[in-house]
Amino acid sequence: MSQLVQGLGDGMVIAKRNLIKIKRVPDLLVFSTLSPIMFVLLFAYVFGSAIEIPGVSYREFLMAGIFTQTMLFGSTTTGSQLAVDIQRGIVDRFRSLPMARSAVLVGRTTSDLVNNVLVIAIMSATGLIVGWRIRSSVPEALAGFGLLLLFAYAFSWVMAVVGLAVRSPEVFNNASFIAIFPLTFIANTFVGTDNLPGPLKVFAEWNPISAVTQAARELFGNTNPSVPPPDAWPLQRPVLASLLWIAVILVVFVPMAIQRYKKAVSR
């Protein structure tokens, strides 16, 4: 028990260090919020006129998708910043200190969560400006935001494993971009899944991104009750499916990331 408390304490010391860095080098935050704003505007005004979603306006449909995609991109910070810390030898120093083995990862994922909270706030404001509305209750809306952030937090641990494996921020950025783009596009984020060709449709329906997006859509009240969701289990019960995905990701990737961290050395 005291080990757990100490581990969390060390994690918070690291998180505080990371947050000081956000304050001092605001570029990262500026760009991680500018790109979702750009996405909202592009999709809303360019595709918004061309894409028809039955029963609901495209701008309302779009926002949950953009939220999920942006959260995922936000979670890549975990991997790239870990790679930077390894490359600069800072992880070597941390690993020679009598601190908890989980602390650097707990701290990193926590500060990236804080970063994501800021990002989601800015995006929501942008969405409200272009006509997005929350049509559910306050508790449901909060649950929607909570679910998005929780999913991003879990995904941070996946990115931690990748970042610790590649150990170079440049390689990490390319690799994560290639992985995340198809993952967020072969889903119900920007278009409906019904008209996708066979294998893509199956992938999209079982993609965790789709479950989270569908859940957020429902929790924000951006769906039309008269248009039922696609006939796939994760999309029929999206909140449950999302929570299951989050649990599975954490159970698999948290121990894997800590194991990798224990062996991480520069070069």
Add this chain to the structure above:
Amino acid sequence: MKYAIEATGLVKRYGPVVALDGLDLSVPEGTVTGLLGPNGAGKTTAVRIFTTLLVPDAGQARVGGLDVVTEADRLREIIGLSGQYAAVDEDLTGFENLDLVGRLYHLGRRASRERARELLEQFDLVDAADRSVKGYSGGMRRRLDLAGALVARPPLLFLDEPTTGLDLRSRLAMWETIAELVAAGSTLLLTTQYLEEADRLADQVAVIDRGRVIASGSTDELKKLVGGERFELTVSRVDELATARAVLAPLAVGEIAVDEQARTITVPVTGGPAMLTDGLRRLDEVSVQVLDIGLRRPTLDDVFLTLTGHSAQDEPPQGEATTTEGHSDRAKQEKERAR
């Protein structure tokens, strides 16, 4: 005698590359030991094993009486490490960097801050304390990194190439700082590529090549093996050689070598640059025309040549006066390439 570090038969491979090939090392408590060797000899790998960053493939090591693999958690409480590259956070201030380390050693909020202030004072970084490290010079970063290793006053210190990449002035300042630490009685393991550095700071030296210790002893013993400083000069005419030799004879501490073909004379001396001035004055008095003159100190290359028959970098030894500076530039380039 009690040993602070005892390693036997350490082996570490990275794929096909053998970084350590049966390294044996004992470091007595309260001493400064220099691990001397060229790039890629296995110095950093050894330090990483002693500081629990790497697990050896074979062999055993005890540091401060604790096994580096099975008792790693307890071991981390009694060591301090300052790495090859200054592992300080560029975006934090000097104070924040040290306070961070203090908190992670669990000193407590207040004690950690006090210790950070104390170290900034000790390392002459008070003026820069609240500036972000981005603006620090190379020497300042190294000092801050070293201060980081001292936060918890660990009885055992590891410094991995503390002056590689520093200019001469910062290097001298760093030596002074380390010498003060040493005088305070810590046990220190220091890796270096510079014989001069080991000579300045270490009580005993272990020369390491291709993952093994190939010689160990005091720096005096090592220097006796390779010889000391040499005064080298080239004269313009062959008939001046005899005159030059005669006037320089009083300065020699060993046999003078004359090469008629190259018109050079090599005089073993002690006394450093002052000797150079003295020699020049003597030559001037007898009007000998000097084409080239220099003071040559033994380098790691000389040690390697003597011990192994090959040079440290596996290149032909340089005939021109090789100073430690020439060596450091090359080492720096190689490091940068490796990054």
